[in-house]
Amino acid sequence: MRPLLVGLAALTLLASPVFAAEPAAAPDRPLPDAAQEARAQALFKDVRCVVCQHESIADSPAGIAGDMRQRIREEIASGDSDAAVRDDLVKLYGDYILFTPPVREGTWLLWFGPLMLVVLGGLALIAFTRRQTVESTPLSPDEERRLADLLQTETVRPDPDASAPHDGR
Missing domain, CATH: 1.20.5 (Single alpha-helices involved in coiled-coils or other helix-helix interfaces)
Known part of the structure; x- marks a missing residue:
């Protein structure tokens, strides 16, 4: 009984991505009037797919893109202007739906x-680039002499962790 349950659970897990996939878009039915269909096609290119987000609904295979194409065709067939169709889409989805928001x-x-x-x-x-650099004043002869003396001695080094090559480390 236990192997049967394990097998059933495995099949359920393997099949779950198939059930989670979005259904395919319904086939497009173009408008009978060629001028209205041309208007619809022009609008399809200006409207962003809310699923794909980088594609217009003209190019998107998503189911919601097909629904949006059908909605636009219905509004154009009912006599709405292109501006009215855009306004309706903006009311539903916000300015983001248009590739060129107002x-x-x-x-x-x-x-x-x-x-x-x-x-x-x-x-x-x-x-x-215009920021002025701070000019350093040159050392006085006394300061140069003291610096030369410090550099001659082995007790002072610029970096306390540094070692000279003759230290034998």
Whole structure:
């Protein structure tokens, strides 16, 4: 009985990825009017797939992309304008759904953030290059003589952990 339960558990674990996969998108049914279908195809390229996120719904094989294509076709067939279709999608999914979101207060950071980073980086670079270096004053003859004396003696070294080659270590 125990080997049967172990085998059944193993089969369940192996089959679970198959059941977890997203169902395939329903086949697309183009609109009968060629002008309306052309409008729909143009909109498909402007709308981001919420599953793939880097593909438009025109290229995405995800099931939700197929549902979104069908929804757009239905709205166009009912007489909605392209702007109305986009507005409807933005209401459902937010500005992220469009590859080119509108410029408004909520998207200023998206549109102007990279430009501001470049400007700030340029200003920082200019400030860094214009920063004046501190000139060190030359040593006085007395200080040079004392330095030469210190370097001649073996008791003072620049690094206390350093060893000279003749120390025998």
